[in-house]
């Protein structure tokens with residue numbers, strides 16, 4: 002189980018819940034599990050989110066392995082200029 | 083794959099030097115070809131008809147007279163772009179208005195004709211029947227319950243239960259942690275203020291321009307100035323219903339973007355015109371069109387409340403951010419909210435944000451989108467907190483600064499970051515000790531930007547003469563080709579001038595994300611390094627084959643393959659040039675490739691210091707001195723890193739002092755030109771000092787961080803703090819143009835006289 | 838509107854062209870003569886990207902009519918380097934990294950040369966005010982001003998040596 006926390010505005014879509022225990026060994030599996038656990042988040046997760054694993058931000062790496070004790074934050078989609 | 087961090091920073095021989103850029107001669111001789119510099123045989127000239135109304139229903143469009151005008155070869159309207167409901171819907175509607183014109187300047191039709199004069203005439207013959215609707219320009223006004231509604235189908239997201247009444251608030255967001263009420267209770271001083279910023283334009287000197295050509299076989303070519311030609315290709319293909327493979331997009335030299343060229347405006351229109359006319363069409367925006375119809379940034383209203391103990395420890399931070407992003411959802415409020423308190427170690431944070439639509443052009447990204455405004459508000463309050471408790475503003479920031487291991491206000495824990503180093507650099511700089519004269523003031527502010535990586539491809543070909551052709555897929559706005567050549571040369575161990583980088587078109591390379599998020603030197607740089615290492619591996623393999631020894635018995639050092647040790651055999655080194663010369667006869671060409679998605683871009687922090695003098699007679703602010711200290715991780719080409727620092731600071735000074743979108747009561751933009759929308763000129767600015775801090779980014783083999791965006795985050799606040807210091811009046815509204823400053827000073831004089 | 842026939846000199850060469858009476862010199866240079874070094878940043882005289890010399894006077898070519906070139910002498914960025922040899926200003930712009938995107942560069946170079954021809958030893962303030970009609974959005978002007986000052990110094994030395 003990985004402790005997954007919601008960052009930025011995502012809590013507005015989880016009924017205020019900020020943290021979930023999710024089964025998953027990769028970012029993709031964690032996002033899938035999170036979508037199951039909180040269906041209202043699913044469309045946002047599908048549109049694309051950023052995932053911070055131990056402080057490193059991933060925007061497109063579903064296959065990235067995640068250790069069970071990693072710090073995982075799901076952040077809203079981010080873009081630059 | 084773990085990154086090879088073995089290259090020690092002091093082992094660099096090319097990276098960190100300042101060679102001339104490969105595209106330099108072209109650009110100083112006028113030979114470089116930008117968006118509008120390309121022509122094609124049989125080319126037509128395109129022009130766009132734009133709505134003069136801020137908000138109007140389009141009852142009908144009659145283009146028959148225009149179509150009948152001799153020399154007119156095509157007219158297009160929304161009817162030429164099939165409607166869709168997917169993620170391209172907003173860009174589709176922005177490119178060509180459908181049932182409503184949503185802002186002054188919104189495209190409603192376009193023509194292609196044999197000359198610019200005929201095209202202009204044709205526009206005047208198109209009859210659009212508008213039903214003018216009430217409009218709304220201001221962010222706060224747009225949020226009122228009785229405001230004119232832009233989209234009947236928009237219901238505020240992020241509130242439960244989902245509202246049933248449409249609203250101009252596209253989304254509400256909220257996040258935080260800890261207990262802000264307890265934090266404020268613990269504070270000795272609490273300050274709460276509301277700040278406002280105006281919309282500003284990226285102000286690139288080159289207007290949007292493209293040359294489109296679609297044949298009767300449905301194959302298309304597009305030449306365009308853009309920050310992302312792959313994005314242009316995919317978006318245009320979707321809007322026009324083309325296969326992606328049928329559209330080849332070539333990125334011209336680009337005359338500035340700053341985020342404003344990360345989307346499409348005229349490109350799909352030019353393609354549609356060309357398809358209809360069966361001839362190439364050139365479409366170039368006028369400066370007025372650039373202002374009226376391409377991306378300004380959001381205007382904002384931001385309330386910030388922060389508490390501090392007498393010992394200088396910040397106890398809580400709260401913010402409410404309202405950002406209008408023009409006629410479509412997507413203002414950068416989310417990023418503004420997440421970056422607002424990112425510079426500080428805070429236990430108690432609470433942030434609420436609103437993404438609001440108004441009758442203005444759809445905002446486009448502008449350098450660290452969303453962050454300069456929230457930093458303006460937060461850094462203003464931090465400045466006042468320091469004043470109230472009588473603490474040096476840098477010491478206060480040092481005491482609360484985020485560092486490695488700090489849990490950021492927006493969630494994740496920071497890795498190695500350089501905020502403290504930038505603050506110390508400012509504090510120890512001679513500038514900080516300079517005496518101030520009368521009417522002069524000093525301001526400090528910090529800034530943060532996330533930085534991004536993204537999808538990237540690079541191809542590196544070894545030529546028979548030992549030179550190297552490097553194909554990169556990210557348009558070069560600020561000298562990135564020089565940095566790419568440096569990194570390739572570093573890896574290959576050959577002179578810088580043996581590598582030549584080009585920006586490849588969309589058919590020559592795999593997908594590349596747009597040049598945004600300060601990603602190029604980081605991501606394309608990393609791809610270049612990986613491609614070079616791939617080539618080195620093949621060069622070593624080739625040498626091994628020539629020598630008849632195992633591949634792993636060969637190493638690459640100083641531009642040559644060498645036997646790994648005495649056991650490998652005694653062979654004289656084979657240089658890159660020698661292997662390249664033998665390549666045709668020893669197995670064929672050698673090339674290195676990298677296709678990947680760069681992650682872990684590593685945030686960049688900056689601290690800015692500015693001295694100003696405010697003329698009490700006119701309210702005019704003169705910038706006397708400016709210092710930027712920013713973390714670059716590792717500066718690949720320091721001259722261009724400094725250039726990014728200086729350019730961002732200058733844009734921020736403009737935003738702080740002069741630049742603003744001014745709307746009339748009719749909802750029309752009053753200042754769509756460089757005369758009335760005044761960006762800083764050479765005589766407005768002093769030299770801009772820079773300090774490059776280098777705290778290596780663990781996500782990059784050389785430690786590189788993006789630098790392009792953070793530099794615009796602190797200046798709004800730094801200048802406002804300096805003007806406030808000089809005048810003794812806290813300024814909370816931008817721009818601090820002479821009339822506004824004078825008005826505030828007069829008001830104070832009057833109040834003092836009344837006492 | 839009847840087209841006009843114009844005879845002029847551009848970068849030392851005799852040139853003839855045909856243009857509309859209301860056509861800007863900038864458009865003539867770019868669209869009819871393929872001299873695209875001068876850029877259009879605004880078309881209203883506010884950005885200086887279109888700077889050229891007209892009879893030794895610095896002008897915004899977007900504000901000059903093509904027909905006004907009749908019998909006169911035009912110099913553009915394309916004529917600045919002599920053969921393969923860059924003008925010292927061009928060289929200094931490269932050495933000082935005084936360009937990022939480079940769209941403003943031709944205008945700055947033409948304007949800076951006009952300055953140095955009048956005033957070989959300008960102060961920083963004089964450089965800044967002379968170039969105030971040229972907009973650059975990328976650089977913050979720091980490196981541009983340094984490049985111009987450095988080129989001025991080199992040109993002065995060259996003059997002494999000669």
Ligand code: FES
Nearest residue numbers: 880882884885899
């Ligand atoms: S194009 Fe002539 S001054 Fe801007």
Ligand code: FES
Nearest residue numbers: 937938973974975
């Ligand atoms: S270098 Fe881009 S505008 Fe000057």
